[in-house]
Amino acid sequence: MVPPEERSEPAWWFAYQENKLLVYEGPSGVSLPLLADFSELELTPLSKHYLGSIDYRHCYAVEVGEGTIPPAGMIFEGLRQLYGRLDEDLFWIAGRAVQIIDWDRTHHFCGRCGTPLRTKSTERAKECPQCGLLHFPRLAPAIIVLVERGKQLLLARSRHFMPGMFSVLAGFVEPGESLENAVVREVREEVGIDVKDIKYFGSQPWPFPHSLMIGFTATYASGEITIDDTEIQEAGWFTVDSLPRIPGKISIARKLIDWFLAKQGT
Ligand SMILES: [Zn+2]
Secondary structure, three states: OOOOOOOOOOEEEEEEEOOEEEEEEEOOEEEOOEEOOHHHHOOOEEEEEEEEEEOOEEEEEEEEOOOOOOOOOEEEEEOHHHEOOEOHHHHHHHHHHHHHHHHHHHOOEOOOOOOEOEEOOOOOOEEOOOOOOEEOOOOEEEEEEEEEEOOEEEEEEEOOOOOOEOEOEEEEOOOOOOHHHHHHHHHHHHHOOEEEEEEEEEEEEEOOOOEEEEEEEEEEEEOOOOOOOOOEEEEEEEOHHHOOEOOOOOOHHHHHHHHHHHHOOO
């Protein structure tokens, strides 16, 4: 992505200190700095990356040092805590920004020969000037699947969920596996049942830290719930009127559950 050569109009600045974003905080909520140049905040960035544009506004990611004190009226805030408070389009760009900064920070040298890498200007990649190996931003695809059985849906509790929270099943795709294979394997491994009628639902970037969630719906085919207790603490079939605590609006998990609820007329 090639940055504009000249720019006089203000741009959006996604400034991160570790994984916290710099935002204005005021009585009407939080907002991002919209400035001609980041130096107007009198902070010195460690790195700067062009992200593209939205509604004719250019967007940049910048990284600031650990000890940086936020300017007056501003705070560093975790990205998850900003969902629903920051404009939704800008929120997802902030997710792109944190992943690109993290990739840049963790890819200084070639993994094959150790030579310092050079950033390519024509694509989002770094190239080794010694051996030519290309390094792209890391992206880990994961499937997430809602399994239904008539008026019931399958929900499970992972060991690292907040107390009482249940969600649909999810897991990383393995090398050499199709997304549909991954759905079948994950459901079988985690709860011991087989599914059929696997249908694509939608996808969502999940920048915590660098996943792409690919959502599916599926129908119960056979088997009894037998949980893999290294991953899952509890799993069961739930109906609309017996739902446990479910994930917040930010996640595709919730969109899948809401889809099921809408289908049941709720
Ligand atoms: Zn190399």
